[in-house]
Amino acid sequence: MTVPADFRTVAGHQGSHSVPISHPPLEPLSAPIPLKIQFPISNPKMKFNLLTRFCSVAVLFAALSLLSGCAVVMAAKQPSKKNLDLFAVGTPRSLVVAEFGSPIDSIVKDGSRVEIYKWTQGYSGGVKAGRAILHGAADLFTLGLWEIAGTPIEGMANGREMAVEVQYDSNAKIKETKLLKEEGKK
Secondary structure (H helix, E strand, C coil): CCCCCCEECECCECCCCCEECCCCCCCCCCCCCCCCCCCCCCCHHHHHHHHHHHHHHHHHHHHHHHHCCHHHHHHHCCCECCCHHHHCCCCEHHHHHHHHCCCCEEEEECCEEEEEEEEEECECHHHHHHHHHHHHHHHHHCCCCCHHHHHHHHHHCCCEEEEEEEEECCCCEEEEEEEEEECCCC
């Protein structure tokens, strides 16, 4: 049995399992498909302009990426809020030192220890996180332009400096406190 030229063997079988593969002949296109990709690179001035534009855009994106996040980071790294309730009469000195650090001055006056503590009263963790999230959202919505305002705002809102004089009794417990300085409070 002879197989016509338009039938081929399928899976090693001929005959009833053969499949026709005939198709009409391909016709040449009447005209080439218009495809124009033009780059004005043949002109040296245009080549320089393209390079200048590309570099300008690259520098802009680099600057924005370096600036973005400054206000966010500054908000997250603000000083922590200290527990002022520890300055209550009767609080042991060890708790005060643990919260506020070593005193900047310590003297013995009229038989009692008098110490001065100085620190920056900051913000609670929730407030710092909220501010960082708001700065991040503002950065996204303004494509980084918020940093122009956000960074100086965080630079100014960095807590208040405070100083307290503490007088201890003979058992190293607070006998009396006196607020010496509270910056930013009127």
